[in-house]
Amino acid sequence: xKVLAGGGAAVSGxxxxxxxxxxxxxxADTAALALVxxxxxxxxxxxxxxxxxxxxxxxxxxxxGFACRYKLRENGARQIMAYLVPGDVCDLDNGxxxxxxxTVGTLSTCRVARIMPETARELRQHPALARGxxxxxxxxxxxxxxxxxxxxxxxxxxxLAHLFCELLVRLRAVGLTSGNSxxxxxxxxxxxxxxxxxxxxxxxxxxxxxxxxxxxxxxxRLTLCDPARLAEVAEFRPDYxxxxxxxxx
Amino acid sequence: xKVLAGGGAAVSGxxxxxxxxxxxxxxADTAALALVxxxxxxxxxxxxxxxxxxxxxxxxxxxxGFACRYKLRENGARQIMAYLVPGDVCDLDNGxxxxxxxTVGTLSTCRVARIMPETARELRQHPALARGxxxxxxxxxxxxxxxxxxxxxxxxxxxLAHLFCELLVRLRAVGLTSGNSxxxxxxxxxxxxxxxxxxxxxxxxxxxxxxxxxxxxxxxRLTLCDPARLAEVAEFRPDYxxxxxxxxx
DNA sequence: CGTCACTTTGAATAAAATCAAGAGTCGTGG
DNA sequence: CCACGACTCTTGATTTTATTCAAAGTGACG
Numbered sequence: 001x002k003v004l005a006g007g008g009a010a011v012s013g014x015x016x017x018x019x020x021x022x023x024x025x026x027x028a029d030t031a032a033l034a035l036v037x038x039x040x041x042x043x044x045x046x047x048x049x050x051x052x053x054x055x056x057x058x059x060x061x062x063x064x065g066f067a068c069r070y071k072l073r074e075n076g077a078r079q080i081m082a083y084l085v086p087g088d089v090c091d092l093d094n095g096x097x098x099x100x101x102x103t104v105g106t107l108s109t110c111r112v113a114r115i116m117p118e119t120a121r122e123l124r125q126h127p128a129l130a131r132g133x134x135x136x137x138x139x140x141x142x143x144x145x146x147x148x149x150x151x152x153x154x155x156x157x158x159x160l161a162h163l164f165c166e167l168l169v170r171l172r173a174v175g176l177t178s179g180n181s182x183x184x185x186x187x188x189x190x191x192x193x194x195x196x197x198x199x200x201x202x203x204x205x206x207x208x209x210x211x212x213x214x215x216x217x218x219x220x221r222l223t224l225c226d227p228a229r230l231a232e233v234a235e236f237r238p239d240y241x242x243x244x245x246x247x248x249x
Numbered sequence: 250x251k252v253l254a255g256g257g258a259a260v261s262g263x264x265x266x267x268x269x270x271x272x273x274x275x276x277a278d279t280a281a282l283a284l285v286x287x288x289x290x291x292x293x294x295x296x297x298x299x300x301x302x303x304x305x306x307x308x309x310x311x312x313x314g315f316a317c318r319y320k321l322r323e324n325g326a327r328q329i330m331a332y333l334v335p336g337d338v339c340d341l342d343n344g345x346x347x348x349x350x351x352t353v354g355t356l357s358t359c360r361v362a363r364i365m366p367e368t369a370r371e372l373r374q375h376p377a378l379a380r381g382x383x384x385x386x387x388x389x390x391x392x393x394x395x396x397x398x399x400x401x402x403x404x405x406x407x408x409l410a411h412l413f414c415e416l417l418v419r420l421r422a423v424g425l426t427s428g429n430s431x432x433x434x435x436x437x438x439x440x441x442x443x444x445x446x447x448x449x450x451x452x453x454x455x456x457x458x459x460x461x462x463x464x465x466x467x468x469x470r471l472t473l474c475d476p477a478r479l480a481e482v483a484e485f486r487p488d489y490x491x492x493x494x495x496x497x498x
Numbered sequence: 499c500g501t502c503a504c505t506t507t508g509a510a511t512a513a514a515a516t517c518a519a520g521a522g523t524c525g526t527g528g
Numbered sequence: 529c530c531a532c533g534a535c536t537c538t539t540g541a542t543t544t545t546a547t548t549c550a551a552a553g554t555g556a557c558g
Contacts, residue, residue: 022345069394071394071398073398073402073403073484074484077402078402079397079398079401079402081394081397081398094387095380095383095384095387096271096380096383096384096387097384097387097388097391097491099488101391101394101395101488101489102391102394131344131345134344134345135344135345135346138343138344138345138346139346141390141393142346142350142351144390144393144394144397145318145320145330145350145351145393146350147397148328148330148393148396148397148400149320149322149328149330151397151400151401151445152328152400152444152445153322153326153327153328153445154322155513156513156514187535187536187537188536188537189535189536195401196400196401196402197514197515198514198515198516199536199537200514200515200516200517200537200538200539201513201514201515203537203538203539204514204538204539207538235322235323239348239350240350242346404545405545405546436503436504436505437504437505438504446546446547447546447547447548448504448505449505449506449507449546449547449548449549450545450546450547452505452506452507453506453507453546456506468555
């Protein structure tokens with residue numbers, strides 16, 4: 001339960017960067033966001049930020065690391081429903097719904113801003129921010145559908161390939177890629193719980209992708225050696241992410 | 250491409266009934282809804298109502314039959330992402346997003362209301378309706394997450410059991426159950442594309458549920474012979490549907 | 499009464515889970 | 529600096545689950 005004061009200059013906040021990708025922001029908008037991103041805390045891996053059954057309020061923004069939405073079965077099996085990567089905001093103003101149907105927790109060490117309900121309301125006063133947050137939420141929902149397709153109708157190798165392509169697009173949008181590689185600070189077990197497989201099977205499927213020369217992984221950095229071919233394998237069409245940049249660099 | 254004029258008295262519209270389940274409606278609200286439900290058309294099974302890539306606008310309401318959201322792979326594989334049962338409304342006012350990322354189509358013959366953008370805007374003028382629609386949308390999203398859990402982390406038999414439990418709750422909310430049975434006007438192939446399996450495997454799994462005495466199916470009517478035990482098998486917790494009625498009748 | 503779509507069944511195959519053990523990694527504390 | 533312990537990753541052998549392929553059987557409906 002490390003809790004460090006969020007010091008240092010907010011490094012051109014990823015949330016800001018992401019929302020700017022949806023449309024021009026005014027000075028006042030960026031100022032409000034900067035304020036939010038200044039108030040972050042470092043959270044260790046494996047920490048729940050809000051739990052199933054809790055009453056949701058405010059928002060949670062991730063500025064570093066990977067967090068996720070997940071549910072557990074009684075036997076301990078976990079299904080991850082979404083990744084929250086830097087720039088992603090989890091809007092807990094669910095208005096009508098007063099209970100979380102899932103848990104949000106960190107997969108890696110994360111830098112996180114917990115946004116109080118009043119602050120969240122203030123943010124939504126800014127039309128451009130409100131629009132951006134709404135668009136982000138709609139994209140999250142489209143992503144959820146894509147994940148359902150992924151698990152329901154793609155093979156193990158395809159599932160991983162698709163996930164890696166998606167992450168390249170999402171992380172590039174917040175400037176966290178270098179070429180076709182990015183930090184993927186999660187374990188194979190996490191990947192398994194994301195794609196509905198076993199960690200053993202993930203391991204073998206990763207091996208296959210490596211053998212095919214499609215990816216490389218050293219330490220926690222993932223490189224897509226041939227994004228075009230990887231996208232083809234996964235049948236990846238990035239439209240649902242609503243980013244105008246072309247897929248492969 | 251049968252298109253019949255939507256005659257006859259709107260039979261206490263399922264949309265109305267569903268939204269009433271979320272909170273009291275004023276006279277004016279119900280009147281507006283009644284108007285909508287009067288303008289329905291009969292649509293044959295297998296008809297796309299709006300396609301992936303189309304520009305979404307207005308709303309689509311289903312008052313009879315089963316429709317669904319789905320996507321296709323290049324090889325023809327289909328993944329169904331959601332069911333639209335009577336009372337369900339598909340809000341296409343996606344504001345920011347200007348392309349459908351999936352298709353909405355009928356699984357059975359359906360009675361459907363296509364709601365023009367202006368009409369949709371009028372409906373949203375009514376605060377109670379707007380709230381109801383918003384709540385419905387949030388529940389749809391929670392349902393999507395539950396489906397991801399279903400496909401990712403449950404066995405074939407469990408997936409079907411879970412789906413059948415969910416449908417009992419949803420259809421009961423609009424008065425379309427009698428006891429623990431309801432019309433399920435879809436094929437085993439549809440069930441397969443819903444649960445990420447093969448129709449052959451669905452057939453065998455259904456057989457297992459029957460043999461266990463958990464369900465019965467004559468013609469298109471499904472009966473949950475022992476809802477409590479079925480829910481236990483599926484680990485079904487109806488919280489995400491936000492209906493206060495207890496699960497088993 | 500024939501057709502077409504759907505359901506059911508069997509046999510062979512493929513994909514993924516399970517079980518188990520060993521090797522690598524990393525942070526911690528002596 | 530090294531050793532320890534806790535994860536994580538890797539690999540093999542085996543079993544289970546699900547798909548594929550194929551062929552009847554059933555039923556609704558014109």
